[in-house]
Amino acid sequence: MSLSHPLPRVLIVDDTPANIKVLIAMLQDDYELSAATSGQQTLNLLAKGQRPDLILLDVMMPGMDGYEVCATLRRDAATRDIPVIFVTAKTDADSEALALASGGVDFIHKPLNPVVVRARIRLHLERARQQRELEALNLQLQRSLAARIEVEQELADWRAREMEFCSTIQQQLLFGTPPPDLQGYSVAYHSEPSQGVDGDFYTFTKLGPTSFEVLTGDVMGKGLKAAMTAAGIKSAYDKALARLCAKCLAGLPSPAELVNAIHADITPRLIQLETFVTMTLLRFDNATQTVTWVNAGHMPTLLAPKDGREIIDLIGGNMPLGIHESEVYEEHVDAFEIGDTLLLYSDGISEAVDAENVPYGDERVKRILDLGQRSHAKPPMIMNSLRSDLADYTQVTAGADDKTVIVIQATPIPAVPPSDRPGGDLDRSLCMSPLGG
Numbered sequence: 001m002s003l004s005h006p007l008p009r010v011l012i013v014d015d016t017p018a019n020i021k022v023l024i025a026m027l028q029d030d031y032e033l034s035a036a037t038s039g040q041q042t043l044n045l046l047a048k049g050q051r052p053d054l055i056l057l058d059v060m061m062p063g064m065d066g067y068e069v070c071a072t073l074r075r076d077a078a079t080r081d082i083p084v085i086f087v088t089a090k091t092d093a094d095s096e097a098l099a100l101a102s103g104g105v106d107f108i109h110k111p112l113n114p115v116v117v118r119a120r121i122r123l124h125l126e127r128a129r130q131q132r133e134l135e136a137l138n139l140q141l142q143r144s145l146a147a148r149i150e151v152e153q154e155l156a157d158w159r160a161r162e163m164e165f166c167s168t169i170q171q172q173l174l175f176g177t178p179p180p181d182l183q184g185y186s187v188a189y190h191s192e193p194s195q196g197v198d199g200d201f202y203t204f205t206k207l208g209p210t211s212f213e214v215l216t217g218d219v220m221g222k223g224l225k226a227a228m229t230a231a232g233i234k235s236a237y238d239k240a241l242a243r244l245c246a247k248c249l250a251g252l253p254s255p256a257e258l259v260n261a262i263h264a265d266i267t268p269r270l271i272q273l274e275t276f277v278t279m280t281l282l283r284f285d286n287a288t289q290t291v292t293w294v295n296a297g298h299m300p301t302l303l304a305p306k307d308g309r310e311i312i313d314l315i316g317g318n319m320p321l322g323i324h325e326s327e328v329y330e331e332h333v334d335a336f337e338i339g340d341t342l343l344l345y346s347d348g349i350s351e352a353v354d355a356e357n358v359p360y361g362d363e364r365v366k367r368i369l370d371l372g373q374r375s376h377a378k379p380p381m382i383m384n385s386l387r388s389d390l391a392d393y394t395q396v397t398a399g400a401d402d403k404t405v406i407v408i409q410a411t412p413i414p415a416v417p418p419s420d421r422p423g424g425d426l427d428r429s430l431c432m433s434p435l436g437g
Contacts (some may be wrong), residue, residue: 007186010053012040013069013158014087016059019110023056023087026114027121039064043072044081054125056108059088059099081131083124087112132273137432157372179206184286184338188379190387192348193406199226200404201234205241205356207252210286210413215374217316218346228247229270233277236266252406255281256331260293263321263329270322278320280344284336286413291336294329296321298431299347302366306339322345341382343369348403349386352394360393379407379426 010031011022020035034052036042039061055073059066066086073079073417086099087105099107106122107118178187189199198221206212215237219226241262244253253261259281271277278298284291293301300313314348320331336342345365352360368389373384383405390403 008054010032010121011036011042011045011050011055013037013039013061013066014058019058019087022112023117026112027115028126030118031121038062039066039069039072041109042069046073051079052082053128054121055084056081056087056121057084057104059090059095060085060173064110067098070099070104071100076235080127084217085120085124088140130326136370166231171398178204179212181209182206182212183282184411185212186233186379186409186411187406188383189404190292190383192402199230200348200402201230202239202344202404203234204404206421207283213255213281214344214408215279215281216280216404217277218345218348218402218404220275222402225275229275229277230275231280231366232260233266236262238264254331255283255292255294256329257328259296259331261325263296267321267325267327269324271325273322273347276320276322282344286338286410289331289335289337289410290340292331292333294331296329298363299345299350302343302345302369303334303336304341304369305345306337306341306373310375311370322339336410338410338412341369341407343371343381343382343386344404344406344408345386346404349390352390352403354393364389364393370427379409382417383407 008031010027010033012020012022012033012035014023014035015037017037020037020398024033024035026427034044034045034050040063042055042057057066057070061069064072066088070084073082073084080103083105084103086104087110088095088099088107088109090096093281096107103126105344106120108120111293122244126406147334177339178185178189187204189202191202200217201219202214202216204212217230217233219229219233237258241253244257251409259279261277266277277296277298280293280298280301282293282301290304291314293316295301295314295316296318300315303312303314305312311333314332314334316330316332319327343365350360350362350365354360365386368386369382371377372385377385386405
């Protein structure tokens with residue numbers, strides 16, 4: 001009810017004035033009343049905007065009967081919600097069914113009982129009020145939902161832009177590229193995040209004309225948290241290398257010294273963050289045709305000898321960083337001769353599943369490497385063969401984890417002057433300045 005109409009408005013429609021007077025006498029204390037004596041007059045009043053809250057409608061009227069009036073009201077959006085109670089002398093079931101079918105909400109039999117009339121009017125006015133409130137609430141909810149969807153879409157767009165930006169930063173900061181002037185090695189590499197950004201990382205550091213090292217790892221988890229942790233690991237590596245080089249005027253720190261320095265710096269913080277990092281550091285020296293490596297709980301590095309011998313798993317026995325502060329990381333040395341090929345990969349590759357949830361597995365990775373090695377394939381071909389085979393295997397499933405692969409092959413190099421060999425003057429100058437990844 002509004003302030004201008006404190007009482008509900010009831011329109012009485014009957015072609016007999018006496019009947020109208022009877023209803024007015026019953027209802028005048030509780031309602032604002034108006035009357036019409038024909039169906040057409042009723043429609044004219046409503047067309048002028050005189051909308052009642054309820055209509056008491058006689059059935060038998062000359063011209064347009066009550067059924068026709070009610071049906072007309074129901075076809076008009078402006079009047080279809082007005083409750084109509086038929087007032088009729090007919091008591092047969094067919095008449096009552098026709099009243100309801102034409103859109104009436106109820107019917108009252110003549111002669112009229114004042115108690116019944118008032119009760120029926122109160123009931124249907126209350127129902128109409130509840131219906132209006134429900135519709136208003138529904139409209140409010142629809143508007144609220146539309147606003148929420150709009151906000152969520154804006155947030156999703158913002159997150160997508162942020163993820164794209166973060167992915168660009170990650171590609172530039174967490175994924176290094178091999179030195180362009182590196183001699184004696186051919187390198188192919190690729191990383192595919194599962195959520196735009198990921199916890200996989202790798203970096204290449206040139207140590208001399210024919211010597212470099214690769215640091216690669218995987219942070220537990222996915223998304224921004226993992227990527228930020230990976231950035232912290234790479235930063236710890238850069239700082240440890242620079243710090244140890246400043247103390248090591250005679251040569252480079254060993255891979256084990258580097259990893260243990262990173263471990264001492266980062267493991268206490270990883271334990272606080274309740275996360276861990278698997279990592280492998282490999283140092284290649286073409287002058288001595290060796291690879292020196294430390295594996296901190298990472299996936300095995302696969303080494304395929306040039307002569308077709310069985311593939312070697314370089315895995316070691318150390319735990320990931322972030323598990324035990326007392327862990328001491330050990331290095332290992334293996335021959336890495338011209339024509340040998342080495343493959344590093346993350347568990348996102350071996351643990352990728354097909355439609356039946358069967359993992360891709362380490363053996364398939366080995367078969368791809370073995371086939372490439374036996375056919376004298378170059379690293380880009382081996383890497384793309386692995387990616388293609390993995391895509392065929394998992395074509396109906398979404399990637400659940402980050403995927404990284406690096407393929408390194410030793411190649412012939414020109415003769416290197418003694419002063420440029422690892423440990424010579426170039427390495428000593430390198431140790432005196434910060435290193436880039």
